[in-house]
């Protein structure tokens with residue numbers, strides 16, 4: 001017999017309090033639908049009346065299965081709830097649920113609000129009663145509850161009772177400053193239950209200032225709380241909120257949670273967790289956090305040789321849950337930490353079969369390790385690794401040879417006498433004995449110079465004879481430069497991500513004494529990998 005937990009998402013409200021995050025109404029609607037598909041019970045859309053984005057979202061909210069909630073604060077002192085314009089704007093959004101934040105710590109009542117403790121109690125009572133009278137499901141976010149409890153237990157609990165008695169469906173204990181330890185959160189919940197608030201009406205809202213918001217939330221549930229508030233990818237004020245992505249996977253997959261509790265997240269929806277997490281990063285134009293639990297690109301990456309060897313035999317030896325359960329995948333990267341097991345698994349994943357006793361395997365490993373010592377990094381540049389392995393196995397067609405290349409950057413005045421840059425590249429390649437010279441400038445559609453690497457790419461991709469069609473649908477989508485080593489030993493490493501019309505994405509690496517040579521090497525690998533891939537696909541189709 002499992003107990004149902006309620007999941008309340010505040011990505012669109014507390015998540016929007018993250019520095020640098022500002023959703024558009026359209027993005028809010030997209031995130032709300034994704035949360036709904038995931039199976040959360042409540043989606044908090046924002047605070048109506050405080051900014052045009054939230055107003056626009058609530059004017060035309062998406063249709064959801066989850067309960068849509070609007071956020072606000074308890075009425076201000078000196079006026080009635082019905083006459084508080086801030087509260088009125090929240091109610092005007094017309095959502096079935098409304099969550100009001102209210103003070104529960106005497107320090108905040110005194111110093112932030114500057115009112116008497118009884119006035120605050122009255123604000124809570126009257127505001128919640130007003131929501132209920134308006135036919136809304138009332139949720140009370142008890143701000144700074146754990147700090148208030150430490151300061152004045154009687155008053156903090158009295159604030160909760162005021163909200164509960166006025167009809168709040170949920171009393172949510174907020175660790176607003178994020179400094180509460182999990183054991184203290186559990187003790188706080190126990191005190192609330194002893195004070196007569198049922199566990200089924202108690203929630204937790206934790207911030208991550210000590211990196212323990214997920215642990216605090218789980219401790220609160222363990223002690224009897226039945227609602228968890230959190231955000232996708234742990235967005236939120238300062239260091240963020242409890243990461244619902246992590247919490248959902250833990251509640252669904254890990255003992256004792258999966259045996260004791262149920263949520264509205266189905267196995268099928270759980271398999272979309274990684275996609276949902278990456279969708280949010282995509283909207284925010286952020287690089288997904290590789291080390292994120294469950295959904296990070298590195299969450300199931302087995303870099304060390306000993307790990308890869310065991311995972312090849314039995315994945316559970318080094319994986320606490322199956323990656324597919326959360327829509328993620330196992331990665332066995334190549335690097336100087338790798339052994340033959342990494343290598344054979346990587347080759348198999350790339351469709352390259354090699355006998356376990358093939359002497360080329362040892363040569364590939366040696367080359368990877370010595371090239372990594374020179375500054376290459378293959379664990380994020382799998383396409384370059386595949387090319388290196390194919391070359392050692394004698395399975396890399398020559399395609400074309402580069403005879404020479406040159407790039408220049410000129411700073412000069414344009415017709416309006418403004419200083420502008422102009423990059424120009426020349427690349428000479430030999431394809432099947434025929435020499436081809438291509439020259440290209442790097443002017444983008446906006447008429448501006450796109451830099452020397454772009455000029456080189458354009459010149460290289462301009463004329464590759466019989467292979468021209470292969471590169472026509474390729475584009476460079478990301479470019480990362482790093483200086484590795486120190487002083488006179490320093491080298492430049494460039495990693496390029498490329499995409500093609502079929503939606504494939506691959507990464508290549510180049511290293512050189514300067515950025516141009518390193519970039520050109522990574523560009524060449526990008527083109528060659530695409531040629532290998534398209535050629536193999538064409539052969540398979542014949």
Ligand SMILES: CC(=O)SCCNC(=O)CCNC(=O)[C@H](O)C(C)(C)COP(=O)(O)OP(=O)(O)OC[C@H]1O[C@@H](n2cnc3c(N)ncnc32)[C@H](O)[C@@H]1OP(=O)(O)O
Nearest residue numbers: 047050051073074075076077101102103112113143176237
């Ligand atoms: C813990 C949390 O994360 S709660 C969510 C916090 N989110 C936000 O603050 C984002 C949206 N906020 C806003 O747009 C603005 O702060 C508004 C529109 C709500 C208020 O703006 P302003 O009227 O200019 O007030 P300002 O932001 O300077 O200060 C907040 C006021 O609310 C009062 N207040 C704070 N909490 C509460 C509460 N729970 N109940 C009643 N009043 C409160 C403060 O005492 C302060 O009043 P004062 O101006 O008389 O000192």
Ligand SMILES: CC(=O)C(=O)O
Nearest residue numbers: 101141143144174176
């Ligand atoms: C309500 C809220 O976001 C907090 O107390 O942290």
